[in-house]
Amino acid sequence: MAYAACQRRSLDAGSMGSTVTMLSREEKDLCCGCTRKCICVTAVILGILMVLAAIIACTVVLALPAKTPESRYCVTSNNYTGFLCDDRRTCLLPSQVCNGGSDCGNGEDETSTMCSNLPKNLPGYLVFYCANPQIWIYSNYKCNGINNCGDCSDESTTLASCTICSGSQWWPCTPLLYEYCYCIPRTLCQNGAQDCSDWSDEYQCTK
Ligand SMILES: [Ca+2]
Ligand SMILES: [Ca+2]
Structure with missing residues (x-):
């Protein structure tokens, strides 16, 4: 029923x-x-x-997408990719991160989690790997005119996508000094000492 x-x-x-x-x-x-x-x-x-x-x-x-770590990507006033502090305003140069000095207000640039296994735990945009991948530098040392990698790969047009010797502060030549790669600072021109292999720094370059 x-x-x-x-x-x-x-x-x-x-x-x-x-x-x-x-x-x-x-x-x-x-x-x-x-x-x-x-x-x-x-x-x-x-x-x-x-x-x-x-x-x-x-x-x-x-x-739902897994919660991603809070992004700290920022651009510094001189146009470098940087590290954003907790205050969401301060943008540090990459080389200020894990350098042993607290540059963010809460010390978030020096946490043991991030700094204990360099560069693996650093955000990738703070790091540049040289032609020898065993060697790394902070990304703000790329294309700065200085041979930070030791093989000038951080100043190359290929690996680092640099514009060689851009700006009037550089004189293009083959430097004698290991410190430089494809140019010397124009301040070394006409200083009475040879800095370029062809002496152009003394006989052609003008300050
Ligand atoms: Ca620091
Ligand atoms: Ca460099």
């Missing part, structure tokens, strides 16, 4: 007097069984719905 029919039968019986007296034992058993069955079915459906809801919730949570 369907549950609705049981209810209607009970109501009919109720309108005629007592539900108990008007329903036979069989009818009562059937109605009672029907009710229990409906409760069971409802419970099973609710259980299934809860499981489905849990699966959907898990799927949504797992589908």
